[in-house]
Amino acid sequence: xxxxxxxxxxxxxxxxxALFLVPxxxxxxxxxxDTAIAIPPYIPKLDLSTGWHGITAFFADLxxxxxxxxxxxxxxxxxxxxxxxxxxxxxxLTLLVGYPIAYGIAQAPEEWRPTLLMLVILPFWTSFxxxxxxxxxxxxxxxxxxQALISSGLIAEPIQIMNTTQAVYLGIVYTYxxxxxxxxxxxxxxxxxxxxxxAIDLGCSxxxxxxxxxxxxxxxxxxxxxxxxxxxxxxxxVIPSLLGGSDxxxxxxxxxxxxxxxRDWPVASAVAVILLGILVLPIMLFQRNQExxxxxxx
Amino acid sequence: MAQPQPQNVFAPWADPAEKPLIRFEGVTKRFGxxxxxxxxxxxxxxxxxxxLLGPSGCGKTxxxxxxxxxxxxxxxxxxxxxxxxxxxxxxxRPVNMMFQSYALFPHLTVWDNIAFGLRREGMDKDRMRVRxxxxxxxxxxxxxxxxxxxxxxxxxxxxxxxxxxxAKAPKLLLLDEPLGALDKKLRQDTQFELMDIQEKTGTTFxxxxxxxEEAMTVASRVAVMDHGKLVQxxxxxxxxxxxxxxYVADFIGDVNIIEGTVIPAQGNRVDxxxxxxxxxxxxxxxxxxxxxxxxxxxxxxxKILVSREMATERTNAVKGRIEDIAYLGNISTYHVRLDxxxxxxxxxxxxxxxxxxxxxxxxxxxLSWTETAGxxxxx
Numbered sequence: 074x075x076x077x078x079x080x081x082x083x084x085x086x087x088x089x090x091a092l093f094l095v096p097x098x099x100x101x102x103x104x105x106x107d108t109a110i111a112i113p114p115y116i117p118k119l120d121l122s123t124g125w126h127g128i129t130a131f132f133a134d135l136x137x138x139x140x141x142x143x144x145x146x147x148x149x150x151x152x153x154x155x156x157x158x159x160x161x162x163x164x165x166l167t168l169l170v171g172y173p174i175a176y177g178i179a180q181a182p183e184e185w186r187p188t189l190l191m192l193v194i195l196p197f198w199t200s201f202x203x204x205x206x207x208x209x210x211x212x213x214x215x216x217x218x219x220q221a222l223i224s225s226g227l228i229a230e231p232i233q234i235m236n237t238t239q240a241v242y243l244g245i246v247y248t249y250x251x252x253x254x255x256x257x258x259x260x261x262x263x264x265x266x267x268x269x270x271x272a273i274d275l276g277c278s279x280x281x282x283x284x285x286x287x288x289x290x291x292x293x294x295x296x297x298x299x300x301x302x303x304x305x306x307x308x309x310x311v312i313p314s315l316l317g318g319s320d321x322x323x324x325x326x327x328x329x330x331x332x333x334x335x336r337d338w339p340v341a342s343a344v345a346v347i348l349l350g351i352l353v354l355p356i357m358l359f360q361r362n363q364e365x366x367x368x369x370x371x
Numbered sequence: 372m373a374q375p376q377p378q379n380v381f382a383p384w385a386d387p388a389e390k391p392l393i394r395f396e397g398v399t400k401r402f403g404x405x406x407x408x409x410x411x412x413x414x415x416x417x418x419x420x421x422x423l424l425g426p427s428g429c430g431k432t433x434x435x436x437x438x439x440x441x442x443x444x445x446x447x448x449x450x451x452x453x454x455x456x457x458x459x460x461x462x463x464r465p466v467n468m469m470f471q472s473y474a475l476f477p478h479l480t481v482w483d484n485i486a487f488g489l490r491r492e493g494m495d496k497d498r499m500r501v502r503x504x505x506x507x508x509x510x511x512x513x514x515x516x517x518x519x520x521x522x523x524x525x526x527x528x529x530x531x532x533x534x535x536x537x538a539k540a541p542k543l544l545l546l547d548e549p550l551g552a553l554d555k556k557l558r559q560d561t562q563f564e565l566m567d568i569q570e571k572t573g574t575t576f577x578x579x580x581x582x583x584e585e586a587m588t589v590a591s592r593v594a595v596m597d598h599g600k601l602v603q604x605x606x607x608x609x610x611x612x613x614x615x616x617x618y619v620a621d622f623i624g625d626v627n628i629i630e631g632t633v634i635p636a637q638g639n640r641v642d643x644x645x646x647x648x649x650x651x652x653x654x655x656x657x658x659x660x661x662x663x664x665x666x667x668x669x670x671x672x673x674k675i676l677v678s679r680e681m682a683t684e685r686t687n688a689v690k691g692r693i694e695d696i697a698y699l700g701n702i703s704t705y706h707v708r709l710d711x712x713x714x715x716x717x718x719x720x721x722x723x724x725x726x727x728x729x730x731x732x733x734x735x736x737x738l739s740w741t742e743t744a745g746x747x748x749x750x
Contacts, residue, residue: 270441271474275539276462276491289478 104342105135115338139343149344153351155322159238160306163245167302168295170246171253179261193251205244205315212240236318244312249305253298260294293366300359308348324348381591383416392417392543392575393438398447400433407433409599420569420576422590424583430599431579435545438577439468452542467541471548473532475520481531482516488539502538509568510534526557537572546578550585562588583623595619616750620669627715629668633660641747643668646711653686656747670745675717677705677730678737685739691715693734705730707738
């Protein structure tokens with residue numbers, strides 16, 4: 074292999090090594106340590122000045138205590154399960170909202186499509202935090218939605234939406250919608266229009282043509298969109314802590330509290346390592362989906 | 372070779388008692404201000420292999436899409452098998468279409484692609500299996516039944532598309548540029564295959580093409596279209612030998628067009644003056660022409676003889692100089708500049724080997740043709 078090519082390949086690997094693998098190994102190391110009142114707040118610390126002896130002593134002090142603790146305290150596995158449930162349901166809801174929008178854009182006249190796509194991406198121009206905060210202004214008991222419903226006489230008492238799991242669903246669906254729409258749109262957009270016509274020509278109604286041809290062919294886009302929503306939603310911290318209140322149990326929130334409220338870095342790191350372990354499976358499935366799609370596209 | 376008896380000739384269009392399978396009745400199609408099809412009347416008969424031929428944008432594809440039901444006429448009626456197609460959606464027409472892009476369903480195997488239409492019909496499993504296998508055999512795809520469309524070659528995909536559109540045994544099959552994506556050699560083989568399948572199944576085929584050679588090869592009749600109108604509808608031989616307009620003559624095959632004015636002569640003959648001080652071209656015609664009328668004389672290159680000496684047995688003979696020779700192996704086309712300045716092409720079979728060729732560049736030659744070699748056109 075010539076050196077130029079080697080350099081080219083090396084760059085992304087060095088990037089991953091420095092910014093993913095090394096930090097992960099540090100987190101893994103912290104998760105095997107014990108908490109301590111110190112800076113940083115854990116022991117043991119690697120002391121290279123004592124040579125080989127220091128290294129062996131360091132490794133001897135690492136243990137799986139934190140993982141045992143996580144398994145024994147039901148708060149943690151309940152949080153994991155709750156996160157999985159919330160992430161799955163919100164992914165499904167995002168799909169139900171996102172697919173019709175993506176389909177609508179793909180069916181729109183060609184000159185409208187860039188504008189419509191722009192509108193989908195436009196919210197990214199505002200800070201994510203501000204957008205989540207503004208939802209509080211809409212759905213809180215004194216918020217715009219309740220005010221409008223009360224003044225129109227539809228309800229007498231404000232509906233409690235803030236600080237419920239529903240508010241978290243709303244927040245996740247709203248925030249991650251573009252990640253669902255874009256891959257589905259791209260799958261629908263490159264589809265040959267004559268495929269629908271061929272299906273109709275062979276005896277399908279429009280609806281049958283959709284279920285038998287368009288939906289199966291947009292499956293790679295659907296799968297990609299679902300993973301792009303599910304993976305970040307699983308570890309989501311901002312939305313449940315701002316909109317979900319204290320009742321919503323999500324692992325991202327637990328992680329944050331361990332780190333900043335308890336200053337228990339080792340347990341927090343163990344929580345993060347397990348979260349990554351849970352995500353490995355969907356990420357691998359996502360990879361396989363992408364690869365298979367590339368094969369059929371060829 | 373024995374000449375076929377007249378009663379065996381397939382020419383339902385010539386029989387006034389015959390009922391057409393398809394009838395276009397004053398059909399107009401507008402897209403906004405653009406008139407794609409303009410007040411068109413046309414009958415197509417059962418078992419015909421009918422070609423719609425024309426440049427892109429002439430309305431041929433729109434005409435086909437109206438038959439399939441994907442477009443509705445702005446005015447007029449389309450009848451298929453005696454039934455008015457107004458308001459009948461594509462999935463309820465006795466018509467199937469083979470798409471230019473083939474539109475094979477990429478997520479289904481070859482077998483399932485062919486079975487797709489039969490499933491929608493609710494055909495029972497055993498009959499369906501028999502039918503699909505029959506279509507696989509017809510299109511020589513038995514070995515590929517389990518493959519997905521992206522795992523087979525372009526020619527095989529083309530055959531799957533054909534098999535799929537024929538599986539439901541439609542009264543009418545529409546083919547939109549069916550061979551456009553194939554290379555030349557494969558296209559020629561496939562043309563004969565198409566004709567063979569059309570004959571075996573007895574289906575009426577309507578084919579849209581911009582390739583005049585393809586239309587000539589496969590079709591029983593050809594309709595030449597231009598700007599949403601039919602310019603001429605006739606058998607390939609008739610279109611070639613007796614085009615009605617300069618447009619048709621020019622569109623089908625190569626032709627020399629020489630413009631001139633008419634001097635009537637005896638019998639069904641005219642003299643056409645095309646250049647000062649040159650003897651006029653004498654041509655046979657049925658048309659009644661007035662003296663001094665502007666006409667175009669059209670003559671095909673292969674009808675013109677190239678010779679060293681003046682060929683006295685032919686009525687028309689002109690002198691010129693060879694400007695260019697296009698050698699095509701079996702034939703050569705000579706571009707000859709006449710003394711009058713006209714450039715005329717003439718085609719000769721290469722009976723001798725190349726090194727013993729009779730003529731070469733800059734040679735003075737005589738071009739000659741008979742009275743009936745060309746035709747006189749007024750449009």
